[in-house]
Amino acid sequence: MPVELPPAFAFSQSSLQDFADCPRRFQLRYLLGQAYPAPLGRPLASLDRSLERGERFHRLMERCWRGIQLPERVDPLVADLWQAFCANPPPDVPQAFRRVEFSVNVKPSWANGARLTAKYDLLAYDPDGGALIVDWKTARRPPRAALERRLQTVLYPLLLVEAAPSLFGTALPPERVTLLYWFGEDGGATERFTYDSESYAADRAYISALLARLNALDAAEFPLTADLRHCRACQYRALCGREQVSGTFEPEDTDLFPDLDELRELIAAAAASDDFVL
Numbered sequence: 001m002p003v004e005l006p007p008a009f010a011f012s013q014s015s016l017q018d019f020a021d022c023p024r025r026f027q028l029r030y031l032l033g034q035a036y037p038a039p040l041g042r043p044l045a046s047l048d049r050s051l052e053r054g055e056r057f058h059r060l061m062e063r064c065w066r067g068i069q070l071p072e073r074v075d076p077l078v079a080d081l082w083q084a085f086c087a088n089p090p091p092d093v094p095q096a097f098r099r100v101e102f103s104v105n106v107k108p109s110w111a112n113g114a115r116l117t118a119k120y121d122l123l124a125y126d127p128d129g130g131a132l133i134v135d136w137k138t139a140r141r142p143p144r145a146a147l148e149r150r151l152q153t154v155l156y157p158l159l160l161v162e163a164a165p166s167l168f169g170t171a172l173p174p175e176r177v178t179l180l181y182w183f184g185e186d187g188g189a190t191e192r193f194t195y196d197s198e199s200y201a202a203d204r205a206y207i208s209a210l211l212a213r214l215n216a217l218d219a220a221e222f223p224l225t226a227d228l229r230h231c232r233a234c235q236y237r238a239l240c241g242r243e244q245v246s247g248t249f250e251p252e253d254t255d256l257f258p259d260l261d262e263l264r265e266l267i268a269a270a271a272a273s274d275d276f277v278l
């Protein structure tokens with residue numbers, strides 16, 4: 001039986017990453033709507049704190065970049081991140097066009113009919129310069145090679161190039177797009193990825209192949225990953241018989257979980273569900 005996606009399903013970096021890491025996780029999370037969260041406790045209590053810090057810092061950044069007056073006293077849970085931001089804000093943010101918590105949705109011809117979506121923490125553009133995507137990370141900075149492999153690093157600039165004609169009224173050459181990760185727990189250190197035409201072509205082919213692989217699967221055969229590292233902090237270990245895989249959670253592992261907006265939706269769905277399994 002072919003795979004049936006929920007109506008109006010849009011692939012995000014998070015859902016594509018799930019599929020790339022483990023088809024079974026994608027199936028549980030997005031096709032079967034398997035409930036989250038797992039029971040609180042170590043090490044997931046640490047995850048909850050990291051998610052809460054991430055959530056509050058993103059709301060603070062949203063207010064800051066929207067020009068909404070900030071509270072007199074910064075939330076103690078994110079005070080260190082705020083200090084890092086004040087000392088080291090992202091440099092050279094274009095001014096002509098700025099959007100905060102901004103989503104783009106595209107259905108490119110090369111995506112096998114799939115809809116793709118990206119939500120930018122901060123998107124800034126200058127017609128005379130280029131576009132800058134800023135993503136706030138409240139964790140420590142991982143090695144650049146690990147970031148390079150993330151679907152977020154692939155999808156964010158790719159979708160901006162795709163969306164540019166309708167968004168800015170003109171095509172945007174890949175060379176004029178930069179993705180900047182900002183790391184609060186590293187004092188505001190950044191990692192910058194400048195896009196180019198070669199990467200753009202390779203990324204289109206990669207995403208297209210990933211979607212084709214998903215479409216070719218039978219609904220009954222979403223295999224478990226052979227790479228047990230992906231199970232380490234996965235909340236579905238009990239369902240997969242992989243409880244024995246060490247579950248030590250590190251704050252930088254938050255990328256193993258859906259992004260905050262997707263997480264909110266999953267929690268709401270879980271609360272409304274009679275099938276709260278975990």
Ligand code: SF4
Pocket residue numbers: 022024025028224225230231234235236237238240242
């Ligand atoms: S526990 Fe492992 S095999 Fe099961 S869904 Fe998670 S990552 Fe996949």
